[in-house]
Amino acid sequence: MRITCPNCGERDRREFYYQGDALALTRPAPDAGPHAWDDYLHNRDNPAGDTRDLWFHEAGCGAWIVVSRNTVTHAIDDTHLAATVKR
Amino acid sequence: MRYSGFRVMKEGFFGQKGWKPAWRDPDPKPEYDAVIIGGGGHGLATAYYLAKEHGLTNVAVLEKGYIGGGNVGRNTTIVRANYFLPGNSEFYSHSLKLWEGMEQDLNYNVMHSQRGLINLFHSDGQRDAFARRGNAMINQGDDAILLDTDGVRKILPYLDFENGRFPIYGGLYHPRGGTARHDAVAWGYARGADQRGVDIIQNCEVTGIDIEGGVVKGVQTTRGAIKARKVGIVVAGRSGQVAQMAGMRLPIESHVLQAFVTEGLKPVIDHVVSFGMGHFYISQSDKGGLVFGGDLDFYSSYAARGNLPMKEHVMDAAMTLMPMIGKARVLRSWGGIMDMTPDGSPIIDKTGTEGLFLDCGWCYGGFKAVPGSGFSFAHLMATGRHHEPAAGFRLDRFRDGVGLMDEEGTGSQHNLH
Numbered sequence: 419m420r421i422t423c424p425n426c427g428e429r430d431r432r433e434f435y436y437q438g439d440a441l442a443l444t445r446p447a448p449d450a451g452p453h454a455w456d457d458y459l460h461n462r463d464n465p466a467g468d469t470r471d472l473w474f475h476e477a478g479c480g481a482w483i484v485v486s487r488n489t490v491t492h493a494i495d496d497t498h499l500a501a502t503v504k505r
Numbered sequence: 506m507r508y509s510g511f512r513v514m515k516e517g518f519f520g521q522k523g524w525k526p527a528w529r530d531p532d533p534k535p536e537y538d539a540v541i542i543g544g545g546g547h548g549l550a551t552a553y554y555l556a557k558e559h560g561l562t563n564v565a566v567l568e569k570g571y572i573g574g575g576n577v578g579r580n581t582t583i584v585r586a587n588y589f590l591p592g593n594s595e596f597y598s599h600s601l602k603l604w605e606g607m608e609q610d611l612n613y614n615v616m617h618s619q620r621g622l623i624n625l626f627h628s629d630g631q632r633d634a635f636a637r638r639g640n641a642m643i644n645q646g647d648d649a650i651l652l653d654t655d656g657v658r659k660i661l662p663y664l665d666f667e668n669g670r671f672p673i674y675g676g677l678y679h680p681r682g683g684t685a686r687h688d689a690v691a692w693g694y695a696r697g698a699d700q701r702g703v704d705i706i707q708n709c710e711v712t713g714i715d716i717e718g719g720v721v722k723g724v725q726t727t728r729g730a731i732k733a734r735k736v737g738i739v740v741a742g743r744s745g746q747v748a749q750m751a752g753m754r755l756p757i758e759s760h761v762l763q764a765f766v767t768e769g770l771k772p773v774i775d776h777v778v779s780f781g782m783g784h785f786y787i788s789q790s791d792k793g794g795l796v797f798g799g800d801l802d803f804y805s806s807y808a809a810r811g812n813l814p815m816k817e818h819v820m821d822a823a824m825t826l827m828p829m830i831g832k833a834r835v836l837r838s839w840g841g842i843m844d845m846t847p848d849g850s851p852i853i854d855k856t857g858t859e860g861l862f863l864d865c866g867w868c869y870g871g872f873k874a875v876p877g878s879g880f881s882f883a884h885l886m887a888t889g890r891h892h893e894p895a896a897g898f899r900l901d902r903f904r905d906g907v908g909l910m911d912e913e914g915t916g917s918q919h920n921l922h
Contacts, residue, residue: 419812432814436804438758438919456904460756460847462919464745466807489759489807 419492424499425479433477439463440470440484443503466490472500508612527692528572528699533706533728537565539886540724540733542711542747543740544568546577546687547864547871549694549705550879551739551886553611556701558880559887564703565733567726569710572695573688576742579809579841580872581764581798583777583788585622585682586647589638592897592910593850594645599894600877601647601681607876613693615685616791622682622777623652623661625826627671631781635677642679650678661778663829671782671825682777684788690875714750714861721751721860737862737886739878742807742842744865751858755865756847756903758919760801761840762869763811765819767833769793778826785822787830795833797823801843801869803920811840843869847903849922850910853882853891854900862886863900868922 419431439462446454463469469489475481482500487493506512506525516523539555541548544566555561586601588594608615626632632651639649650656653675654666666673695705706728713725714736723732740747748755770793779786784800799819802811816838823830846852846866851874853864864882867874881895902908903917915921 430814431812436920438805452904457754459918460903461754462745462756462758463754464758464805466743466746466759469805471805489805492806492808492812 419494421473421483421485421494422497423475423478423481423483424497425481426475429475429478433475434483435474435476437472437474440472442472443484443500468495508614527696528705531704531706533565533567533709533726533731534704535730536723536732537704538563538733539735539737540564540731541566541737541739542724543738544572544695544705544707545575545739545741546691546694546875547741547867547878547882548737548739549691549698550875551737551864551882552703552705553694553698553701554880554883555887556698556703558883561887562702564698565731566698566703566705567709567711567724567731568705568707571707572705573691576841576871577691577875578688579764579839580687581786581788581796582684582687582790582872583622583682583786584617584685584873585679585777586645586873587622587624587638587642587649587677587679587682588912589641590910590912592908593912594641595894596877596881596898597873598645598647599880600874603876603880604685604873605681607690607693611693611697613689613696615689615693617683617685618791619681619683620776620788622679622779623657623676624679624779624781625657625664625676626674626781628674632674639677648679648681650680652676652678660776663773664827665825668825684777684790686791687872694875694879711747711750714747716751716858716861719857719859721858735860735862735886737864737882739864739882741844741865741867741871744844744863748863751856751861753856756900757844757866758805759807760803760843760845761806761808761811762798762801762843763815763819763838763840764796764798765816765838766790766794766796766836768836770795770833773829780822780826783818783822783825785819785826787823794836795830801845802840806840807842809840809842811838843867845919845922847919847922848909848911848917849913851878851898852900853878853885853895853898855885855889856900
């Protein structure tokens, strides 16, 4: 699996650290309550198919990247800098 | 039909013509007292113990594929009870005791081999941690022996003891640990459940869960609707999808874990051995293949196959620990889909829907748990009360943080286990 970093181009998967589902881009408000925070921290859609997740270009430019990919085929559709992504 | 040595001899004289299928192939009935979704090891064991321990025999196991075709036939077959934390410790201890009586209980040869498991350590700090783990195991009533370098050398002479980077300081020896033939466990439980009246229905995929007024009424399947007063979801690897049919989101992310096997060799590795630096463990099957594996690929996946970086890591670790393995040729590798929970421990619990129960989140340790999980889940489904050894596997522990079982001590977060 190779991931295209918007800054550095296509790189080996080993340069990246996997954070998890891209829902991390939409944190609940600090006072949203324990249920919202439990849901955000622990519960996942966990789709078999298209997903969006966050990867960190650890051994590269240090950017956080939103990767759209397929969990069944491992195909990667596109990648964007997390800094530019709005949900 | 009972299996025995005499029976094998007799069939030998009569051209092996007397064997019958080990379980029936019934059509689903319109209604059952309980339906188990998922005919893997855990689901079949649940059905078996529902019938045996609780007299609940009007039960169906619904399997979308075939028996033995899922994770129960894809794992590295290790059976052990060397957990550290309360909650896990008593559960796996109970499960190992069930393993030890399983073949007589099921009248089925699952080739359970208590060949001993050795977890190696490579530093003073790691020795302390393993000494502590060993004490926890002994306190639980299980067996653990702390070996020094010479002790390990006596039983595993082929390791690279003087490795410059990871010298072997010793190992924690768990003599009752070992392996079993994985698909035979599924077949044995399927046969045992079937003999007690359970319907095992293959090629029957659940497509919906019927809930009315907060009470489960049955399931929709590719072979028609089936009513049931109780429904158990036991579909590790696909828990998220099935739970979604009941309107639930689970604290589970699916990851791929790879395993490897070499060509058949003469007996060379007599135990289960795990490397303490870098994730690597190995045993030798009765057929002769070296069976080994490593860590997750560490990104969510349903692909049932992994990527090359983890393969390389596993081979690196193997060569570091036992250079002789370089002579062996890898025959194949594959991946299994793991239900990963935030704290790395499983879930056996009720749900917000009455009559709907959940057994999932076995991470990469489900095989050894097959009998214990089946026993405890059957207890919960039949009585509505948690079975004491599995009482810690609550679904809501993530919300309140009470009773998290983080064996690795890395934190309760999805990408850490």
